[in-house]
Amino acid sequence: MQLCQLRNSTRHVESVAEPQETWDLIVVGLGTAGAIAAVAAARHGLRVLGLDRHTVMGGVGTGGAVIGYYFGSRGGVYERLDEQARATEQEVFTPSHGVNAEGKQYVLEREALQAGATLRYETTITGVLLEGRTVKGLACFSPERGSYTAGARIVIDGTGNAELARWIGAELRGGRAFDGQPQPFSNPLVRLDGKRVRGFYTDSGYVRPEQPASMSAAIVDSALLSTHLRDTYTEEERFLRVAPQLGVREGPFIVGEDNVTLASFLDDDYTREPVFIAYSNIDNHSKDVAFESDLQRDWTVVAGLWGLKFTVPIPLGALIPQGFDGLLVAGRALAVDHDMASCVRMKRDMQQCGEAAAAAAYLAIKRDLPLAEVPYAELAPLLRESGCLPERHKVYFEPRVAAGEPAPPAIEWLTEPEDIRTGLAGDKPGIAIWSARRLGEAIRQHLRQWLQTEQGGHLQRHSAFALALLGDEAAAPVLREMVAERDPFVPRTSLKYNQVRGYTAVYLLGKLADREAASELIALLHTREAFRFDDANREFLSDERDLRFQYVSNAVTALARIGDRHTDLRDRIARAFARFRDELDGTLIISFKGTSEIRHVMDDKLAHYTRQAAARWREERDHAHAAAAADRMAATSSTVADEDAGRRPSRVDGV
Known part of the structure; x- marks a missing residue:
């Protein structure tokens, strides 16, 4: 043993x-x-x-x-x-x-x-x-x-x-895959709510629970956050207990x-x-x-x-x-x-x-x-x-509803084009978008037809989303329009955590590796204004700063994918990334669920992602140059060998 x-x-x-x-x-x-x-x-x-x-x-x-x-x-x-x-x-x-x-x-x-x-x-x-x-x-x-x-x-x-x-x-x-990061951890607390104990939490940061140093830092640092250690406490904010165990999710x-x-x-x-x-x-x-x-x-x-x-x-x-x-x-x-x-x-x-x-x-x-x-x-x-x-x-699948609402019926994925069209034309297009993804080629031509409908309408724009999930470049012009106008619309498919249509289009242009979007996406890296925040989406975004990060982070990942596909754009994108890193000043941040007080600066993540892309391109370029040099050397050696063979006297049997 x-x-x-x-x-x-x-x-x-x-x-x-x-x-x-x-x-x-x-x-x-x-x-x-x-x-x-x-x-x-x-x-x-x-x-x-x-x-x-x-x-x-x-x-x-x-x-x-x-x-x-x-x-x-x-x-x-x-x-x-x-x-x-x-x-x-x-x-x-x-x-x-x-x-x-x-x-x-x-x-x-x-x-x-x-x-x-x-x-x-x-x-x-x-x-x-x-x-x-x-x-x-x-x-x-x-x-x-x-x-x-x-x-x-x-x-x-x-x-x-x-x-x-x-x-x-x-x-x-x-x-x-990008950085090995798990979900955020939380700090659970309990307090009195009337005559009953109620638990609540705030997300407080990131931790690698298998690493003792990471856990120790998370325990100490999160205990000192303003969500726990306040200057003063109102009666409603007083805690019965702060849990000694972190709420690790992953x-x-x-x-x-x-x-x-x-x-x-x-x-x-x-x-x-x-x-x-x-x-x-x-x-x-x-x-x-x-x-x-x-x-x-x-x-x-x-x-x-x-x-x-x-x-x-x-x-x-x-x-x-x-x-x-x-x-x-x-x-x-x-x-x-x-x-x-x-x-x-x-x-x-x-x-x-x-x-x-x-x-x-x-x-x-x-x-x-x-x-x-x-x-x-x-x-x-x-x-x-x-x-x-x-x-x-x-x-089975079913939507999440607000507390107290009756349980909804199970969801069936749509198979009829007219049902999908109706879903795409509304403000809750998610089931129709995913149904179209499941159908694939069977729905592609319908989506292309709906793409020609009223400019700026839900049907046109949500059809572009569905087409992009099928890898269809016909969606790109409509997606570019959404990015150019910073489309502020937030679909309401989910009860919470819905995503703004403008930066969703940014992501999809990267998924399509659309070269014509490169200039607009590079401009996004340096844009600090003109992002229209919808207060109704506060569950996911706390304010305009959160919204700006979503646009910029999606532009970074989209540009990297465009560079992966189009080698002639790599130098331009790499220069834009270098300038972007020079401009990082701690204003690109995210909030955490449960509180808008805690902000996490994302400069290091964004810098790492851009450097990673540029290094990948340099490695591919160096490999291509080395392969070309090897091919030239092999060709030269072959030519010299042929010339030597031409100068060498021919063999005659018996001589």
Whole structure:
């Protein structure tokens, strides 16, 4: 048996003796997913050891003070535990809007212990025991017990950051492609609202939760922000508690035996054997959306579908690190990608993820099978019995509505041209735009015809959006018009987070690599005025400064793509980028969701993006010059060889 450790971020492996104690299942990280996994597994009759470096069970729902729910699927063990936690309010804890944090922690610990689980807090994992590529246990340290090893048939990584998966060398990914940045983190707080406790939050910045230095800086810096540390507090602003745990939305993800990506999901490629069903919208809190993937921008910016909720079936393979056995990853580090993670991360769903992991571990141990071979025919009924998995499930989409409004009917993608035309002609064109994208060639000629309708009208401009998503350059002239006039219209497809039509056109001109737009986009880099702010869109944009950043950041990414396509424009764009960097003065900023007080200066991101593009072009140019020089040298060598051959006397047999 080998012990895998991380020393100065380097993986170290050494041989060890048999573990000092053994368990059926060890759960590391008793947070949102891990707490439910420990309770559920113990109820299945497994000998369970639960470990956490903190002194609280329940994660963001308890120590993190996120006491409400934002979507997610109902059903399963967590719902009955929530009911018990609410019952404690009658006798012990303060009534809450949501699930009282202290009450839930008490119930989780009580139920875990009554089911037979052993809980150990203030415990640090120092290594992972491996046989080949199968996890066999852990090396641990706590002030009470010192260093020791614990063996297990299965280990659940509920750390949220795939820490155990990283130690054994499993492949991880995370963040967006441009800079690896995850979503912003938040600072949850609680205060009295009448006679009940209410939780709220403000987004406070960015953090890499797997990096200790990044976490330490985020904890300290965010505590000193004006949203928390005020000169004076009104009665309404006084806090009962600032959560000691940051509201981290995203960290690393495993590459699993099965992987759930937004691209495959939107192409109708998803599992028919789910262990739970996630349910939310693409709730990405980042406002520097120009640096997100094309797919996410197509969905949330062009089509304005940020608020469209949908169900996502999650297979067991998304909890198993690819190529390994004996380890399940439960919680936000499961095998999704950055684009899908904004949807598959809600508290309800992560609790169901923990329950699914516990059920899979139980069957693997009971049947003495590798995790990847747990029979779905046995796993599904186990999850249905508790309500974690519905009896019948299907993928569906529905709009998000304001609180108190009746639940809307499920959305059907449009297939008839007249229905798409009607949608494009209105102020909520998103479903029609995405429906046109799905239809592709079947709708192209209709879109081109509608492009010739009344200049400046919704039908013409939204048809241009749909055509651009199909890569059709016929949309470019209309898109250029929108950019030139800084079209201020904001479609209302989503309840919130709708995007201004003017800078959406900027993005699409880059997607088309439209060379004729280069001059207008370069001018945008230096423009500081003439951006018309719509106060009705304050949820996404706080003011004109936020709006200017959206135009400029989209112009930067669009120009880079134009340069990628058109080599003759690269020098001009590179010079414009250099001048732009010289002019950066801290005025290109974004606000964060939940507050307009906190501003994040984007100069470094913009400078990095422009330098990255210029370096890419220089590298391609140097490579082309080197290849041309090599070709010239080869041609010269061939010519000399031919001339030498002409001067060499011919061979005559026998001479």
